[in-house]
Amino acid sequence: MGGFPNGAGTDIYARRLAEPLSRALGVPVVVDNRSGAGGNIASEYVSKQAADGYLFMFGTAGTHAINAALYRRLPFNVINDFTPVVLLGDVPNVMIVSPEKRPNFRTCQDVMTAARARPQAISYASTGNGASTHLAGAQVAVAAHLDMLHVPYRGQPGAIASLLAGDTDVFFNQTGAAMGPIRQGQVRALAVLTRERLAALPDVPTVSEACGLPPMDTSTWYGLLAPAHLPAPIVNRMNTEVNRIISTPEFREWLIQNQAITPPAAPNTPEQFRQTLAADVARWADVVRASGATVD
Template structure:
């Protein structure tokens, strides 16, 4: 009899817990949501996160705040969200940098990129654009011109990046390895300082991420020699791929953006957030904004399951590229 009563009691407790969870999900979201980004205002991450925030605010009529917690290659923001309460009100706008490159780059992280987060949706494929300053190099019109100069004067040209081990650094390292050229890496603290260095003539080139790169090209401040994506970008249709322009068949260097929540986020809240994000990024208008202004290829499948598969594959891929680059951060 006691065993029967115990089983009945456990069933009632489980049923009550399920009812509470459903009630919580029905009420969620009832207050402000924060999306934490690990990179400065004006970066590609910041631009995209704010666009997502505006769409979520319109859909749910609650404020969505984008909070930039910069530093340590995005690790400060990642750590903050990994430690946040899994109540559905704090998310991370993560990247392949924060969640696939950094595990290989940093000797120790304060969080586990696979187990301390809930994957919500993958938000697109992000290429880099090979930029030069036309005032410093007026004779360079193509990637072939650049490679000829690099081979004529090995080790004399340099390239800026947004930081040691960032995608802007690793794209350059991949390029140097594939083209068999010697160029010097000069890391800066973010996109702004790196672009300032390029425009000021302190560096010869910059593999900048697509969104800020497109803005600088269309503004006439820089010239784009090539894009690191497998195909040309609709935002820069006249700019060839690295594979085309530099005679490097198969060359691709892209990363991704993705939305994460803390681990143990209730499944119903996670599913609701994921469904809304997928709905937003799948509209023709949003896809056009991504491709035509940001140079980002929308994810073919933004779902958490696809996100998990891509994340796992990228952990291995970027570990190999980091090894080639020799980059390491204590």
Template sequence: MRRLAPRFALRFVPFSASLLAVTLMGLASPASSQDTKSWPNNTIAIVSGFPGGAATDIYARRLGVELNKEFGVSFISDNRPGAGGNIASSLVAQAKPDGYTFLLGTAGTHAINPALYSKLSFDVVNDFSRIALLGTLPNILLVNPEKHPEIKTCQDLIAAAKKAPGTLNYASTGNGASGHLAGTQFATASKTSYVHIPYKGQGPAMTALLSGEVDFFFNQSSPSLGAIQSGKVRALAVTSSQRVSVLPNVPTVAEACNLPGFESTTWYGLFGPAALPTEIQTRMSQAVLKAIRTESFRQWLVSQAIQPIADGGPAAFKRTQLADMKAWAKIVKDSGAHID
């Protein structure tokens, strides 16, 4: 995985559990008008539900650098992995809504998980305020060229699957993860069958692909780039409706696999607790949108194969989330994935 996070140790420091406890201290009630006027005057945490070094952590750190310039306070990335991101989501849903705790959520945590988990300790819609949609990203269909030198295209993969139904397997970062569901969509669309093998995160799943333990892997675009560019894996296709500029020679699944209309993308979004004061939500939203629309940030997004959003404001963000919840619910049902 290519590490692209910039150095900014003087401003962006590891987040301790004690600091989080201070951040979340107090009743989950709106900040007072005086607090709102003086906000921000303390460290702000961006919590994410995946390990340090994951794409969400890299994004949170990069965004924190820009927001530090805007507000003059430190932003810290606090990674709380576990339960498909639900631990981090629950923490932020219950946090004091004073503008010092935010969540870098994903389509997985806030559109897929409601259909995947039989019970959540929070409501993905009503227990959060939406700050900004941060970008969309595809998965990339990867194979190990040493294990499968004969599979050079997506059509080769489909042909191999039809020749020996149910014998090829693929990795995912967990049951119900976007890569698992992309594999389900792919199997349905191509009328093929595969064995799904879930792993605990991107790192173990990529290791399984590189070691030859699995045949292919629908991995998120950002952490795939280093392995693709080094030649350790072969990228057969991207799951977005259009090619990504950082990989111009990699076709879409729709064109490479002759599956018109195929698309399977996810998104990142910044959330706050539900009762976040309107003034803070507005200021934070404006600052985030300003940051991610700068030319330097847009270039960084493109380098990570993340597609910038034309309208990422709170209203558009909510519409996207609600529409995706409906769409992913059907895909989860078709996949048979379920977590108690």
């Protein structure tokens, strides 16, 4: 189960994984997206289901680390109510604009100059309050001392549509969903919010190179989780099968070149995922506090 709409980066990855995973497990793997509240609707549903091995959540650092800092009260515990199964990769953000609607925005410096000249006049879209696409924009704005208008949408389709229509000016999108529009020429990539350039976008400078800002990395992770207390044999079987699939040359090529996602390093165990989750809850709490991001 995913917590974001069809067409989101999580949806794209989940559907690519579902077919080979179905063959490996010998049962159909169905992708069911229940979007809303930054992924909390899906998270709450999964947290209350039986740990029988038939339901898994395609979680993110947003649903299971960022939200823990953004929301004062969650109807679930991001650590205790879930079983970490396997990490699926690290997902960076990329700063994009519409070359048709904003032809004057050819570089990050162009955007910053416009934002400084007209406070609150330059807007950035996001996939929702508190999403990584929101925090990425907030981090850039804070670092560059910009007063930009945040415009949240309910997921990827609305946010990208607003950019293409000219309703918003900038989108700090996740690469998994942005690569298609970038390669089709629908959007222009101005900077990647990582410390090093991405193999899939070698000509796109880092935010440090393009914007003159300190090095920054807003990457988040994708991962499979299950309800708490999933039996160890099921956890290990799913971990093994998913690791086998995503480590094949074909799948790694798709992740790195098509999605600009960094595959997890071996051995990628459930315990390593658990440690990553716990560390990220603390890390993103600091980011949320520094960015000033809030949830309506």
